[in-house]
Structures are given as structure tokens and as C-alpha cells.
Amino acid sequence: MATTLAFDVYGTLIDTHGVSLALQGMVGTRAAEFSRHWRDKQLEYSFRRGLMQHYASFATCTRDALEYTCESLGLPLDVEQRQLLLDAYRTLPAFDDVKRGLENSRAAGFRMFAFSNGAADAVDTLLETAGIRGFFDDVVSCDEVKSFKPNPGVYAHFLRRAATPGASAWLVSSNPFDVIGAMSAGMRAAWVRRSPQAVFDPWGIAPSVTVAELTTLAAAIGVAD
Structure with a gap:
């Protein structure tokens, strides 16, 4: 898979x-x-x-x-x-590295989903406005289970919706709480450290990979896989 x-x-x-x-x-x-x-x-x-x-x-x-x-x-x-x-x-911009990073990930053959606390219609609008909705197979919203990250149930919901086992799934997030939540739920995770000053929570759980921007994500995951 x-x-x-x-x-x-x-x-x-x-x-x-x-x-x-x-x-x-x-x-x-x-x-x-x-x-x-x-x-x-x-x-x-x-x-x-x-x-x-x-x-x-x-x-x-x-x-x-x-x-x-x-x-x-x-x-x-x-x-x-x-x-x-x-x-x-509702119409916030994408970071400058996002489009090229998503292009690289799509070219690498990954299945790609947007996974958000936001409601699906709001996320769809946001991604369409930013010009990146077409990269994703689907939008999976925590709203569907009436909870928020990092509740373990929302990661389990993602795995069901994406029809994938945790061992084959990666969360990609700039939020340490999200990375730790996903890894605690059996996924691997990439931390996007968008600022050199960003500090990861010292909980004894390290990201599977860390990248400074999304343009290097596909290569980093490819090495880790």
C-alpha cells in the first residue's frame, strides 16, 4: 500500500x-x-x-x-x-513553500489528505482559495467525530476514512502537540519546524523526521521509509 x-x-x-x-x-x-x-x-x-x-x-x-x-x-x-x-x-494564504512541497509529494506517489480541526466545508474553501485543493484525495475533518486533535479518536477516525493502517500513515504538522498525538495513536509524523526558534515538547517522543519546509518533505519521508 x-x-x-x-x-x-x-x-x-x-x-x-x-x-x-x-x-x-x-x-x-x-x-x-x-x-x-x-x-x-x-x-x-x-x-x-x-x-x-x-x-x-x-x-x-x-x-x-x-x-x-x-x-x-x-x-x-x-x-x-x-x-x-x-x-x-476563511481565506488565509498558504506558506510560500507549500505548493512546491505538495508537488514533490504528489510526484513521489504518496496518497495525500488534508486533516484538520476545521469543518470540511471551511477547509475546502481555504484550500481552494490558496490554490492547493487539487493536491488532496480528500479532506478529513475532526468535526466529523465532534472532537479535536490530539484526541486519539480523531487519528483513528483519519485512519478509517483514509482506509490505511497506522504503519502506512504519516501526519505532517508544524504543531508539536499534533505530532505527539499522531505518534501516540500509532502513526509516524513529520514535524515542520517553520522557525529556528520553535521548540519541540520534551515528552520523550521525537518526530519521525523534522523538516524546515515542505519542499524537502518527500525526500525525508522516502529515506525514513
């Missing part, structure tokens, strides 16, 4: 800080700080909802995190500004 790649979307393929341009017109020099707080809180809310088994969509986590960030940083954006930011989140 061909090796299957499960690509995380937000933060791995798609630059979640792509809202910074819109933010600059609203909060000026605090745009990067705002974007970082918003992303951190978005993930925190998904973790908490998953643990509580009190599911709400990733879009709801994103909206609630935006509300929190405005209050936390003392930047009371109006309703129209907040909606503009939420709309921008």
Missing part, C-alpha cells in the same frame, strides 16, 4: 498569521501580538472543549478566541472589524 500523508492545515499549510495585514489597519503595531494571542487562545479553546467533551465547531473556537483577545489586550474592535477578521480567516 502506498504511504498516506495526512497534512495538518492551519499553521502547516496555511499561514494563520495571514490576518496580520488586516490587523495592522485596526491595531497598528500590535498586529503581530494580537495574531499570536488569537491563535494561542483558539487552540486552547479547542483543547478545553475536547477534554470537556463539550464540542463546538472550530469556527466557534476561533470566534470566541477573537472576543477574548480583544478584551485581554484592551483593543475593543467593533462588530464590523471583528467580522472582517473572521472573514479573513
Whole structure:
């Protein structure tokens, strides 16, 4: 069976800080700080909802995190500004290395899926807008099982949907929690270390491979296989 790649979307393929341009017109020099707080809180809310088994969509986590960030940083954006930011989140750009990296992975013969906390329709729109939807056999959403990464059940759901055993499947993610979650669920995983300052969690679980960008992913997995 061909090796299957499960690509995380937000933060791995798609630059979640792509809202910074819109933010600059609203909060000026605090745009990067705002974007970082918003992303951190978005993930925190998904973790908490998953643990509580009190599911709400990733879009709801994103909206609630935006509300929190405005209050936390003392930047009371109006309703129209907040909606503009939420709309921008649906059309975020891909990182510069993504298209060529996906081309390399497709040429290597891998089966390729987008695997995301986001709802399938939102992810489809995001990937279409970024011009990369055609690389993927399908979109697998955690929304289908009403939970979030790194719940072991969502990785098991991916393996069922992709009709592949864990030994033949790789998660590709820039998020250490996602890499550790997938490996704990029996998959292999590639960590995309997009910044030299990024630190992997010291849990005694190392990524199967680490790459600085997606252009070298296919070669790294080929060596590991």
C-alpha cells in the first residue's frame, strides 16, 4: 500500500498569521501580538472543549478566541472589524513553500489528505482559495467525530476514512502537540519546524523526521521509509 500523508492545515499549510495585514489597519503595531494571542487562545479553546467533551465547531473556537483577545489586550474592535477578521480567516494564504512541497509529494506517489480541526466545508474553501485543493484525495475533518486533535479518536477516525493502517500513515504538522498525538495513536509524523526558534515538547517522543519546509518533505519521508 502506498504511504498516506495526512497534512495538518492551519499553521502547516496555511499561514494563520495571514490576518496580520488586516490587523495592522485596526491595531497598528500590535498586529503581530494580537495574531499570536488569537491563535494561542483558539487552540486552547479547542483543547478545553475536547477534554470537556463539550464540542463546538472550530469556527466557534476561533470566534470566541477573537472576543477574548480583544478584551485581554484592551483593543475593543467593533462588530464590523471583528467580522472582517473572521472573514479573513476563511481565506488565509498558504506558506510560500507549500505548493512546491505538495508537488514533490504528489510526484513521489504518496496518497495525500488534508486533516484538520476545521469543518470540511471551511477547509475546502481555504484550500481552494490558496490554490492547493487539487493536491488532496480528500479532506478529513475532526468535526466529523465532534472532537479535536490530539484526541486519539480523531487519528483513528483519519485512519478509517483514509482506509490505511497506522504503519502506512504519516501526519505532517508544524504543531508539536499534533505530532505527539499522531505518534501516540500509532502513526509516524513529520514535524515542520517553520522557525529556528520553535521548540519541540520534551515528552520523550521525537518526530519521525523534522523538516524546515515542505519542499524537502518527500525526500525525508522516502529515506525514513
